[in-house]
Amino acid sequence: METGTDRPQPKYLQLKATLLCYLIDEHYQPDQKIPTEHALLAQFNVSRGTIRQALAELENEGVLYKIQGSGTFFSGNLPVERKQSHLLGVVTPSLSFYIYPQIIQGITDVAQQQRYHVVLGSSKTSPGQELGCIEQLLAKNIDGLIFEPAPNLQSVPDTELINLLKKLTIPVVFMGTAMPDTNLSYVTVDDVEGGFRATNYLIAAGHRRIACLYPPNTPAGQHRYQGYRNALNVAGIAPDCQLEKQITTFYSDETYRQTLAVMNELFALGETRPTAVFFFNDLLAAAGCAAIEAAGLNVPNDISMVGFDDSELALQARVPLTSMVHPKYYQGKWAAELLFEKLEHPEQRFPKHLLITPTLVERDSVKVII
Structure with missing residues (x-):
């Protein structure tokens, strides 16, 4: 199989798919050593960086493993193609209070256009309930997650929950807060x-x-x-x-x-x-x-x-x-659109950040005293 720049996927993902076919076609056995990087360079005519990215992907998925000083080996595990559930998970501090119904409506409208169902969870502003909510949604095989953390969690970027979100293979979009150290996308107000x-x-x-x-x-x-x-x-x-x-x-x-x-x-x-x-x-x-x-x-x-x-x-x-x-409504809408963009283009590896500049609406609560 050949890789090419005219194909839609990045070359390392093309090579990754090619290597999986190679392991199957050559009837590799568990714990069998695969060719060296040098041999793969010659065989597939790609750059060393492309080889290393493809191998790293396969290692992260448990298909390959390395032994220091000995080389890279086939584990015997091949990735199982994940079936889409057409379920979108949403966790917010509240479902029915304050500004959250409008935010959820924005998400739901986009999801319906994409023929997705929305599964809701509420942390009730308690960081302790968030992990349970997300685990329940993951058990339903959701295709993606939109998450607004409880206020206190927003100040703690290194928690069991945040570490779990970093490891998920489904796309995640944060709302209401920027999480700059998580490498995850977000939509929030400036x-x-x-x-x-x-x-x-x-x-x-x-x-x-x-x-x-x-x-x-x-x-x-x-x-x-x-x-x-x-x-x-x-x-x-x-x-x-x-x-x-x-x-x-x-x-x-x-x-x-x-x-x-x-x-x-x-x-x-x-x-x-x-x-x-x-x-x-x-x-x-x-x-x-x-x-x-x-x-x-x-x-x-x-x-x-x-x-x-x-x-x-x-x-x-x-x-x-x-x-x-x-x-409100548009924050939910834009978060959902960002999530579906990531679902449609999984090869896009870098997070996207949308920072919304708020405007002021004048009413009657301010007196001019100049």
Whole structure:
């Protein structure tokens, strides 16, 4: 068999298929030594790099094995062609809460166009449940996986779960966070730029005492806070640690209680309290608005607010909330399209990264004080 540049697959994959046929045609037995690299170079007329890539693929699949100083041997195992299930696995922190229904709808619409069924799993924001969810999906023989990690896992790139995902032979696409050390594709929002734009909007409205409420234990929280700090720096506003408040829990009653507590700390500053607050997301903003009203204050006349995600909460607020727009439906849609591109072109070995720049939607929660 010959390899050629006019064929659609890379040459090393062509050679890999040729070597498999060679092992079968020559009736190789388990533990039988195969020809040396030099002999294969002469036989197949390809480069040494192509030979080594093809052999490495076959070693990774358990078809070949090496013995230091002795050569490369046939293991006796031939790869079994995997049958497509037309199932797409999706794991998110929630299935029915906040922005996740719209994200899942985007995935489902693309999957239906491709005649795929979507199998859903929810971690309920618990890293401990994620591994079980993914193992259950893998047991269903899914063809690909779209995964948004629980917030805490996003800060831990070296876990049992992440190591499992690195080893999967099916394509995996992350949502909601960049995992730069995993060599996996992702679709996420540019949280640094989002934090910058939200804070800069408040600065342009004349605010100088701007508070920030954020979770420090997630990359999204860290990045939005970084954007907040960047905007203050560009405007020449000195940061004030009294205005920077950390929220350590997610999507729970405790989150609500923590937000009320830190808002009361801000109110206690008296004349030096903030005139505006940038909230990590609309959930925190909703709790912050409740705290403002409970203190007898008014949005936006006493305190202006900007949220993040442009969720239904932003529209349902008593004073409609100015918020950074999370793409929601399109994040799911683009993640699914990226996954199907990888399914259709398995020879593409390099990950793809889509970083979405968020925009701001203006409503009634910010007062201009210039």
